[in-house]
Amino acid sequence: MASLKELKGRINSVKSTQKITKAKQMVAAAKLRKAQAAAEAARPYAERLATVMGSLAAKVGGQDGAPKLLAGTGSDQRHLLVVVNTDKGLCGGLNANIVRAASAKARQLIEDGKQVEFYLVGKKGRAPLKRNFPDRIGQHFDTSTVRDPGFEEAEAVADELLEMFEAGKYDIAHLIYPTFKSALVQDPTVQQLVPVPTPEVETGSGDAVVEYEPGEEEILEELLPRYIRTQIFGGLLEVAASEQGASMTAMDNATRNADDLINDLTIQYNRSRQAAITTELIEIIAGAEAL
Amino acid sequence: MALHFELVTPAKLVRSEEVHMVVVPGMEGEFGVLEGHAPFMSTIADGTVQIFKSAGGQPEEIQVRGGFAEVGDKGLTLLAEHVED
Secondary structure, eight states: OOOHHHHHHHHHHHHHHHHHHHHHHHHHHHHHHHHHHHHHHTHHHHHHHHHHHHHHHHHHTTSTTOOHHHHOOSOOOEEEEEEEOOSSOOSTTHHHHHHHHHHHHHHHHHHTTOEEEEEEESSTTHHHHHHHSTTOEEEEEOOTTSSSOOHHHHHHHHHHHHHHHHTTSOSEEEEEEEEEOSSSOEEEEEEEEESOOOOOOOTTTTOSOOEEESOHHHHHHHHHHHHHHHHHHHHHHHHHHHHHHHHHHHHHHHHHHHHHHHHHHHHHHHHHHHHHHHHHHHHHHHHHHHO | OOEEEEEEOSSOEEEEEEESEEEEEETTEEEEEOTTOOOEEEEEOSEEEEEESSTTSOOEEEEEEEEEEEEETTEEEEEEEEEEO
């Protein structure tokens, strides 16, 4: 049986932990709203770009001179997995889930006899992926120095990826990131990045003859890198929203756990206190009776 | 009698309004878009977009970098990667 003093110390330490988790929960809730707003604000651009891309790609895609980014290199041997993780912890199983999805994809590709390399964005996925695939970790992009990864970071990542593609370092790239569904649910998503999959568009709206300047192919060639940048930007925004959502839920659970723990400890504390008082009384009464 | 004009960047929808005319710095030269323009698509050079709220008025200028312009039935949509007001 722990002494009264020990119990009191433990209650206090759980209480201060609870204060931290509560604060973190509130911070995450506030940041979540911001991150969601950012994700929403980015939607119009992505949607319009996808529409234009779709109509152009449908026209140019079938031809022989289609850009490499759209048609692929003709081989599917070397795969690059771009995994987007968070930089900070305290967000429950979010990073573990992403890593699991990435590992599953990598194993499946390796089983099919393909070569797999990783390109990591964010700090938290590095260690577990390195443990699982020690010699397949390629480059790493550090986002921990900026507070809110924005379009500039997406641009930097995309430029590096495009450079690697130009240099012929990989044939197919996949983007792995969590999709924010709600504060409770963030699903890891695997999406093909390069070659660019043709977005689905409903034909019929574009029956008017559109004039292109300079030409369809030139525009498409400009558009593809932009499209990839937007995809990565979308991934960064999703990971930011997911991080805050997951963190909010995890911290809510932690706060509630601490509450339970404090209750249990308080009951134990009171019981021991009463037991001590009772023993003391018995001693006094026994002493008085003996006289 | 107005042109619906939208200026969008990856981060946000910068403008969505009815204007008289917009002059866009196209890759192969500037072009002005009025209401009822034929469907048209062009990449844009780094430069200034001039927005005329009304005929003969002073244009509002916005710096854009990288992107492209699309003219359709719904009006003019400008997708720019960077915008400086």
